[in-house]
Amino acid sequence: MTTKASSWFQHWQRKPQARIRLFCFPYAGGGAALFRTWSEHLPEDIEVCPVQLPGREDRLLERPFSNLPSLVDALAPVLLPYLDMPYAFFGHSMGSLISFELARYLRQMEYSHMPVHLFVSGHSAPQIPDSDPPRYHLPEPEFIEELRHLRGMSEELLQNAEFLQLLIPLLRADFALCETYKYIHDKPLPFAISAFGGLQDSEVTHDEISAWHVQTSGPKESKKFQLRFFEGDHFFIHKEQAALLRAISQDLFNAL
Numbered sequence: 001m002t003t004k005a006s007s008w009f010q011h012w013q014r015k016p017q018a019r020i021r022l023f024c025f026p027y028a029g030g031g032a033a034l035f036r037t038w039s040e041h042l043p044e045d046i047e048v049c050p051v052q053l054p055g056r057e058d059r060l061l062e063r064p065f066s067n068l069p070s071l072v073d074a075l076a077p078v079l080l081p082y083l084d085m086p087y088a089f090f091g092h093s094m095g096s097l098i099s100f101e102l103a104r105y106l107r108q109m110e111y112s113h114m115p116v117h118l119f120v121s122g123h124s125a126p127q128i129p130d131s132d133p134p135r136y137h138l139p140e141p142e143f144i145e146e147l148r149h150l151r152g153m154s155e156e157l158l159q160n161a162e163f164l165q166l167l168i169p170l171l172r173a174d175f176a177l178c179e180t181y182k183y184i185h186d187k188p189l190p191f192a193i194s195a196f197g198g199l200q201d202s203e204v205t206h207d208e209i210s211a212w213h214v215q216t217s218g219p220k221e222s223k224k225f226q227l228r229f230f231e232g233d234h235f236f237i238h239k240e241q242a243a244l245l246r247a248i249s250q251d252l253f254n255a256l
Contacts, residue, residue, distance in 0.1 A: 007059060008078050010052040011036040018047035020116065020252055021087040023079070025095030026050075027122065027235075028174035029152070029167060031057035034092075034237075041245050046252055049082070051075070055170045064173035066136075068097060068181050072105050080111070088117040088252060092237050094178050096123035100215070103189055114191060116255040118216075119248060121196040122234055124208030125215065126183045136175035143168065150203070152235050188217035194226040194251045196244065198236035226251055 010032035022042075024035040032050035039048040053071070055064025065071035079102070089099035103115055124130075135146050148158055157163055193216040197209035206229070213225040228247055230240040237244055 005078050005081070008052055008075070009049055009082075010058065011039075012049045013039040013047070015039070015044055015047045017044045019045040019086065019256055021047045021049055021082065021085055022248070022252070023087060023089050023099070024048060024050045025089065025091035025098045026053065026056075027093035027095055027152075028178065029056070029171045030092075030095075031059075033057055038241075038245065041242070042249055046249065055173060060166070064170050066173040066176040066180075068101055068177050071098065071177065072101050076102060076105055076109070083111070083113050086116045086256060087113075088115050088119065088255065090119040090121070090248065091123075092121040093123050093234065094174055096120035097126065097178060097181055100126055104186060107189070114189075116191055117251060118189065118191065118193045119196070119251070120193060120212055121237060121244075122198065122201065122204060124204050125195075125211035126181075127185070127214065128208055128211055129183075130179065130181075134175075134179040136172045136179055140168065143172070147171070151233055188215050190217055192216055192224045192226070192251070192255060194228070194247070196237075196247070197229045198232045198234055199229050200232060201234045201236070203234045223254070 024032075024038070026032070026034050032052040035048060035050035038050075042048060052059055053064065054062035065074070089103060091097070091099035099118060100120060103118055106114060135143065138146065144158060144164065147153055148155075193212055195209050195212040197204060197206065209229075210227050213227070216224045230236045230243055232239050
């Protein structure tokens, strides 16, 4: 792995017997460490490759992307050498948009090896306009209150001024990446999609998750769209990790 590539891929545990590579993209403010234990809980034929975006964890000093097309333009060339076996994308919340647009970018490039599956989690289908006003430019007290509403951080961290001083610029950039996203209509993707949601998620509704079905056109020989909901709020992927990984494993097995 080149030095340039190694900064993008963290906690990547190689599996010699792997038949498929799963690239994982985090939610806003998250990093590759979110997926560090996934490999040990998935079968030996699934190799997990967490993607480390700039501005977090060991890339803290790098400027985070606040624009999705720019991120995809930078990420795709780094990813290409590692698409040398069947692969899939998983993204939660912000990561869903990243993985979706990355797949569409690869198709636009007419890259010969497309993903065999796309997993989108905790985000409304991209064709649904965001009805909420942007939050990324809010004054700091109001921005912190929005973070409290999302329930992704403990109150102890929200009261830690030193921690927030480091985290808020990253979160503003990540929020901007999502909130300035402009969906451009295109034909559905030619591989199956699985969409996941939290039953108590106040950010994304059941209908907004299920609307991902229009983004896939196949394959006809298997179920092209799977919809599942788990107990929990927007961050259900933590408490329901075991159930989530079972669903991912099942759908990847069907994709091969």
